[in-house]
Amino acid sequence: MKLYNLKEHQEQVSFGQAVRQGLGSNQGLFFPAELPYFDNVEALLDMDFNSRSSKILSAFIGEELAAETVGQMVGNAFQFPAPVEKVTDDVFALELFHGPTLAFKDFGGRFMAQSLAAVSDAEGNITILTATSGDTGAAVAHAFYGMENIKVVILYPKGKISPLQEKMFCTLGGNITTVAVNGTFDDCQALVKQAFDDAELRQEVGLNSANSINISRLMAQICYYFEAVAQLPKDKRNELVISVPSGNFGNLTAGLLAKAIGLPVKRFIAATNVNDTVPRYLKTGTWAPEPTVPTISNAMDVSQPNNWPRIEELCRLKGWGLDELGYGAVTDEQTAETLKAMEEADYLCEPHGAIAYRVLTEQLTEGETGLFLCTAHPAKFKEVVDEILGKDIPLPAPLAKHNAMELLSLERDNDFEQLKVVLRATQ
Numbered sequence: 001m002k003l004y005n006l007k008e009h010q011e012q013v014s015f016g017q018a019v020r021q022g023l024g025s026n027q028g029l030f031f032p033a034e035l036p037y038f039d040n041v042e043a044l045l046d047m048d049f050n051s052r053s054s055k056i057l058s059a060f061i062g063e064e065l066a067a068e069t070v071g072q073m074v075g076n077a078f079q080f081p082a083p084v085e086k087v088t089d090d091v092f093a094l095e096l097f098h099g100p101t102l103a104f105k106d107f108g109g110r111f112m113a114q115s116l117a118a119v120s121d122a123e124g125n126i127t128i129l130t131a132t133s134g135d136t137g138a139a140v141a142h143a144f145y146g147m148e149n150i151k152v153v154i155l156y157p158k159g160k161i162s163p164l165q166e167k168m169f170c171t172l173g174g175n176i177t178t179v180a181v182n183g184t185f186d187d188c189q190a191l192v193k194q195a196f197d198d199a200e201l202r203q204e205v206g207l208n209s210a211n212s213i214n215i216s217r218l219m220a221q222i223c224y225y226f227e228a229v230a231q232l233p234k235d236k237r238n239e240l241v242i243s244v245p246s247g248n249f250g251n252l253t254a255g256l257l258a259k260a261i262g263l264p265v266k267r268f269i270a271a272t273n274v275n276d277t278v279p280r281y282l283k284t285g286t287w288a289p290e291p292t293v294p295t296i297s298n299a300m301d302v303s304q305p306n307n308w309p310r311i312e313e314l315c316r317l318k319g320w321g322l323d324e325l326g327y328g329a330v331t332d333e334q335t336a337e338t339l340k341a342m343e344e345a346d347y348l349c350e351p352h353g354a355i356a357y358r359v360l361t362e363q364l365t366e367g368e369t370g371l372f373l374c375t376a377h378p379a380k381f382k383e384v385v386d387e388i389l390g391k392d393i394p395l396p397a398p399l400a401k402h403n404a405m406e407l408l409s410l411e412r413d414n415d416f417e418q419l420k421v422v423l424r425a426t427q
């Protein structure tokens with residue numbers, strides 16, 4: 001598989017290089033030079049999740065990794081289901097929160113960990129250094145936990161992530177080191193950047209990023225779109241509209257890639273909160289990011305979505321007009337209202353999924369089937385959901401288990417020298 005840099009098309013890399021590097025020069029995203037195409041989608045949909053996923057991923061990376069290896073990677077990464085639940089006669093939920101950290105980021109994070117292990121030379125140590133404001137850190141920590149030759153160091157702003165989020169990934173130990181930094185999320189990101197800019201340190205500890213723009217994450221996410229359609233009744237597959245709650249737009253990119261390689265989807269909808277750079281762009285044609293506003297769907301509080309250039313490139317290559325994309329932006333008040341309405345329809349959701357549901361049901365027309373993505377377990381946003389619904393939703397087993405464990409984080413100042421000591425000590 002060859003990929004090119006969207007900012008400098010002459011820079012071409014292999015899958016292995018793209019996974020190890022994350023970004024190309026000039027901060028350019030990598031994009032596949034060729035996409036596979038499945039003529040016989042029916043046969044693909046008849047397969048089980050892991051066999052089908054191995055087949056899809058092999059079509060991308062089969063030249064570099066043997067089918068057996070890809071099968072093992074998929075088996076290790078996807079150890080949990082992605083069930084489709086019926087919400088109303090024409091509307092279905094794709095639940096992507098049954099992994100170890102209860103959010104869809106487990107799919108991409110775990111496959112990225114497998115990919116990195118598969119494409120790295122076994123000689124040197126690898127240190128994954130990343131900063132998190134909550135969910136990504138948990139997915140990355142669990143994905144790499146227990147892997148040989150890979151150390152993980154995760155920085156987060158002390159006291160600025162929810163206690164439940166902190167318990168989820170700061171209780172693992174082993175090859176996972178977590179550092180509560182006396183500073184903000186931006187400070188953490190700046191420390192990570194400083195580490196990557198230090199060539200000597202980078203070499204010494206084998207620094208690698210587990211960045212959210214890594215192509216391996218998107219490829220893993222393609223697989224659950226096929227899984228969703230495979231679970232729909234056959235008479236509901238023809239006029240399918242899929243609504244994706246979007247922040248950095250990786251999830252929507254993966255959905256469009258699924259369509260590009262043969263999955264029959266009539267239309268996608270980009271659903272956001274009031275951080276609505278993309279909906280405004282689709283409406284007016286002007287890209288005008290505004291300062292990010294905090295919302296109750298905070299995993300989507302992004303006003304400069306990183307993955308958008310990939311969507312534009314894909315549409316250009318496929319000859320799809322951007323006007324074929326549905327879009328909508330939802331306020332916190334509307335999100336709360338929708339959560340309540342969904343509960344009355346007997347479906348317990350959380351803010352991100354509710355946004356996708358709302359825009360979907362507003363735009364679905366007669367004869368169409370709707371599918372919306374549920375990106376996190378309701379208990380992951382327990383404070384907000386409890387308050388809106390007047391409930392006390394129980395913690396699912398993985399959250400309850402980690403909640404009862406001891407925090408193992410180190411505490412450090414916002415100081416690069418202290419970070420260097422930590423990184424060296426983990427080797």
Ligand SMILES: *Cc1c(COP(=O)(O)O)cnc(C)c1O
Pocket residue numbers: 103104105135245246247248249250251252299300352375376
């Ligand atoms: C990350 C995240 C999103 C946004 O997904 P993108 O791929 O960045 O658009 C939505 N919901 C939840 C719960 C998330 O953690």
